[in-house]
Amino acid sequence: MAQRYVMSIDQGTTSTRCMIFDHSGRLVSIAQREQQQHFPKPGWVEHDALEIWRNVDRLLPQALREARLDSAQVVALGIANQRETTVLWNKHTGTPIGRAIVWQDMRTDELVEQLRGEPGAGEVIRRCGLPLATYFSAPRISWMLENSPGLRERAENGDVLFGTMESWLIWNLTGGSDGGIHVTDVTNASRTLLMNLDTLDWDDELLSFFGIPRPMLPGIRSSSEVYGKTTRVVPGVPIAAALGDQQAALFGQTCFSAGDAKCTYGTGSFLLMNTGNEPVRSTHGLLTTVGFKIGTEPARYALEGPIAVTGSLVQWFRDSLGLINTAAEIETLARTVEDNGGCYIIPAFSGLFAPHWHSEARGIIVGLTSYITKGHLARAVLEATGWQTREVVDAMNADSDLTLNTLKVDGGMTADHLLMQFIADVLGVPVTRPMVAETVSLGAAYAAGLAVGYWPDLEALRRNWHRAAQWTPRMSTNRRSTEYANWQRAVELTFGWMRPHEGTR
Amino acid sequence: MPGPVQSIERAAAILRLLARGSGPLGVGEISESLGLAKATAHGILRTLLDVGFVEQDKATGKYRLGAAFVHLDSSYLDVNELRSRSINWADALAARSGETVRIGVPLESSVLVVHHVFRPDDSMQTLDVDSRLPPHATALGKVLLAYDADLAGRVQRSGLTSFTRRTITTPGKLAQALAAVRDAGWAAETGESVPGEASIAAPIRAHGGLVVGAIGISGAMERICDASGRPTRRQVDTVVDAARSVSRDITSSK
Numbered sequence: 241m242a243q244r245y246v247m248s249i250d251q252g253t254t255s256t257r258c259m260i261f262d263h264s265g266r267l268v269s270i271a272q273r274e275q276q277q278h279f280p281k282p283g284w285v286e287h288d289a290l291e292i293w294r295n296v297d298r299l300l301p302q303a304l305r306e307a308r309l310d311s312a313q314v315v316a317l318g319i320a321n322q323r324e325t326t327v328l329w330n331k332h333t334g335t336p337i338g339r340a341i342v343w344q345d346m347r348t349d350e351l352v353e354q355l356r357g358e359p360g361a362g363e364v365i366r367r368c369g370l371p372l373a374t375y376f377s378a379p380r381i382s383w384m385l386e387n388s389p390g391l392r393e394r395a396e397n398g399d400v401l402f403g404t405m406e407s408w409l410i411w412n413l414t415g416g417s418d419g420g421i422h423v424t425d426v427t428n429a430s431r432t433l434l435m436n437l438d439t440l441d442w443d444d445e446l447l448s449f450f451g452i453p454r455p456m457l458p459g460i461r462s463s464s465e466v467y468g469k470t471t472r473v474v475p476g477v478p479i480a481a482a483l484g485d486q487q488a489a490l491f492g493q494t495c496f497s498a499g500d501a502k503c504t505y506g507t508g509s510f511l512l513m514n515t516g517n518e519p520v521r522s523t524h525g526l527l528t529t530v531g532f533k534i535g536t537e538p539a540r541y542a543l544e545g546p547i548a549v550t551g552s553l554v555q556w557f558r559d560s561l562g563l564i565n566t567a568a569e570i571e572t573l574a575r576t577v578e579d580n581g582g583c584y585i586i587p588a589f590s591g592l593f594a595p596h597w598h599s600e601a602r603g604i605i606v607g608l609t610s611y612i613t614k615g616h617l618a619r620a621v622l623e624a625t626g627w628q629t630r631e632v633v634d635a636m637n638a639d640s641d642l643t644l645n646t647l648k649v650d651g652g653m654t655a656d657h658l659l660m661q662f663i664a665d666v667l668g669v670p671v672t673r674p675m676v677a678e679t680v681s682l683g684a685a686y687a688a689g690l691a692v693g694y695w696p697d698l699e700a701l702r703r704n705w706h707r708a709a710q711w712t713p714r715m716s717t718n719r720r721s722t723e724y725a726n727w728q729r730a731v732e733l734t735f736g737w738m739r740p741h742e743g744t745r
Numbered sequence: 746m747p748g749p750v751q752s753i754e755r756a757a758a759i760l761r762l763l764a765r766g767s768g769p770l771g772v773g774e775i776s777e778s779l780g781l782a783k784a785t786a787h788g789i790l791r792t793l794l795d796v797g798f799v800e801q802d803k804a805t806g807k808y809r810l811g812a813a814f815v816h817l818d819s820s821y822l823d824v825n826e827l828r829s830r831s832i833n834w835a836d837a838l839a840a841r842s843g844e845t846v847r848i849g850v851p852l853e854s855s856v857l858v859v860h861h862v863f864r865p866d867d868s869m870q871t872l873d874v875d876s877r878l879p880p881h882a883t884a885l886g887k888v889l890l891a892y893d894a895d896l897a898g899r900v901q902r903s904g905l906t907s908f909t910r911r912t913i914t915t916p917g918k919l920a921q922a923l924a925a926v927r928d929a930g931w932a933a934e935t936g937e938s939v940p941g942e943a944s945i946a947a948p949i950r951a952h953g954g955l956v957v958g959a960i961g962i963s964g965a966m967e968r969i970c971d972a973s974g975r976p977t978r979r980q981v982d983t984v985v986d987a988a989r990s991v992s993r994d995i996t997s998s999k
């Protein structure tokens with residue numbers, strides 16, 4: 241009998257990737273295409289949803305060709321996607337209404353500010369677990385409905401559909417205007433500001449608060465079940481999973497039990513901790529979100545701490561200061577000195593995210609003396625990522641009665657040993673890196689394979705997870721607490737820097 | 746005997762011109778001062794750019810000497826960059842071979858471990874990045890010795906310490922073994938540093954074939970070798986493939 245495989249699509253911010261995995265969770269082939277980034281105005285970021293669909297159309301056959309496989313050997317397809325990016329399209333023609341508004345887009349700034357003052361604003365976080373912010377989808381839908389004449393009416397009549405990227409792709413793969421299935425999964429729906437965290441359904445209060453007509457919304461399904469079969473591109477493959485990219489990474493890292501946590505270290509970093517069957521409401525500035533839901537089983541919830549500036553601080557050090565040529569050289573430079581020499585960098589480039597949420601804060605470098613060299617600065621750059629992780633972990637431990645006992649890591653920065661050791665040191669727990677670096681794609685593949693019985697249960701997936709490296713804490717408790725105190729003092733210095741009406745710089 | 750290679754002479758002239766320090770030069774200025782066709786000068790500049798000997802100003806498109814040329818004596822490829830570039834291939838090698846993976850570079854007269862991937866069996870293992878290995882008794886070391894006469898000289902002078910009955914301890918035997926490595930394009934070691942353990946390694950090559958490191962697997966002899974005590978074809982191929990992939994990655998984007 242021919243070997244069987246699972247396929248996944250990772251529709252990311254810069255590119256779309258298609259990967260094929262075997263039964264041991266090993267990567268068999270990979271195909272990738274970047275999409276164009278559109279910046280029509282300062283603070284605006286858009287993608288062309290049709291371009292993304294065309295890319296998927298090419299990538300799926302390409303990945304099969306590279307592995308010399310026939311689509312009949314693919315038992316399921318899973319999708320992971322950039323979260324919160326918003327697409328509206330015409331149900332009858334499949335044509336997108338304008339470009340997709342990307343999660344980084346800030347155009348709903350004023351709208352969100354205005355919504356904060358309205359009655360019912362306080363209810364938002366209680367119902368959906370997220371603070372009212374430009375980051376999420378609902379204000380973008382409102383913005384589109386307001387700014388395109390006649391659109392609201394068409395949406396009310398069900399002629400216009402809304403979706404995040406996975407909905408758009410599933411609808412197209414299952415036939416588009418010819419019978420396409422319009423669904424989303426709980427993890428993606430939990431990032432819209434429109435889903436009630438307890439009922440896992442669209443919340444009427446929230447819909448009316450944002451003025452969003454229900455007929456345009458997709459049906460909310462679990463993250464791991466057969467939504468339908470592909471009728472195009474590679475026809476006949478069951479589409480069996482969808483997850484937001486960070487939740488997919490949580491799944492790919494096999495963080496299936498309460499207390500399991502992972503952090504993906506890229507341009508920005510995202511720490512998610514599985515909190516079990518009940519949503520944990522954060523009182524420390526974290527986001528409450530759905531981790532995953534397998535078929536008819538109860539949903540698993542997660543606490544999320546997004547950290548805005550981590551890898552991008554290294555990029556800044558390379559591109560804006562020109563002190564290194566490649567990102568990896570930051571480690572070489574940092575190793576030219578023993579410690580940070582008393583210097584700390586707080587990268588509050590556009591304010592501070594979790595757990596502080598100070599949008600008026602701006603970055604600082606403190607502790608400069610004539611003794612400080614670029615080596616000390618390089619250390620301070622790497623340490624900033626470590627301490628920001630520590631702050632998020634502290635908030636998680638305070639919000640839930642779970643304590644982190646290992647942190648699973650992935651992403652480009654995990655190649656940095658000095659940084660990984662530092663993270664283990666400041667958290668006081670082991671940090672482990674898995675053997676498959678592509679945890680987002682793997683997570684989508686796992687959820688899809690699980691839905692069709694390719695893997696029997698979570699235990700089988702856990703057995704596929706292998707440790708590629710582990711860093712154990714070495715720093716003395718004393719040193720850890722003095723350094724942390726210094727970091728916290730430095731953070732406080734960033735608060736209140738921007739004054740209202742000074743513009744956004 | 747073949748005469749001087751013209752393109753190398755021209756490349757040398759371009760570098761001398763840029764080293765005069767009158768500021769960055771455009772391709773037109775370079776071709777005019779050397780009396781070269783613009784296309785010829787451009788072709789040579791592209792290659793010099795690839796190997797890092799010249800740099801191009803993003804705004805003006807003009808050329809100047811590259812950092813790699815100015816610091817020709819320092820290490821060609823930053824070791825942390827090497828790790829970053831090879832991490833995915835090293836993981837795949839560990840997953841396919843089922844063994845521990847290490848990447849080594851020469852340091853003084855030993856092998857410095859710059860990357861380490863655990864054997865995928867989830868047993869207790871400790872990272873040994875930054876540790877040093879004896880070159881003559883490991884596959885990683887034999888690869889580095891085979892392509893670096895200077896290192897080989899240093900190791901011979903510092904003496905060939907014996908670790909097991911099978912360790913190579915005479916310069917003659919070592920020279921023979923290294924010639925075999927150059928022939929085959931990979932190296933192996935069976936029980937020469939720890940009894941019952943074996944290792945296989947292959948070279949990581951940068952532009953022009955320059956060996957900048959070695960990648961390899963190590964583990965119990967019975968898993969790495971066949972009944973006659975020779976490394977199995979399958980494991981050798983997996984290692985050689987991984988080394989090629991890393992080399993391709995390095996040369997395609999530097």
Ligand SMILES: Nc1ncnc2c1ncn2[C@@H]1O[C@H](COP(=O)(O)OP(=O)(O)OP(=O)(O)O)[C@@H](O)[C@H]1O
Binds near residue numbers: 254
């Ligand atoms: N060795 C290193 N040390 C420190 N930082 C690094 C190192 N290697 C890469 N980085 C940083 O990691 C980031 C790239 O990681 P990654 O490719 O995972 O990022 P991403 O763009 O967020 O991910 P993706 O493209 O998969 O969405 C860059 O910001 C880079 O500066």
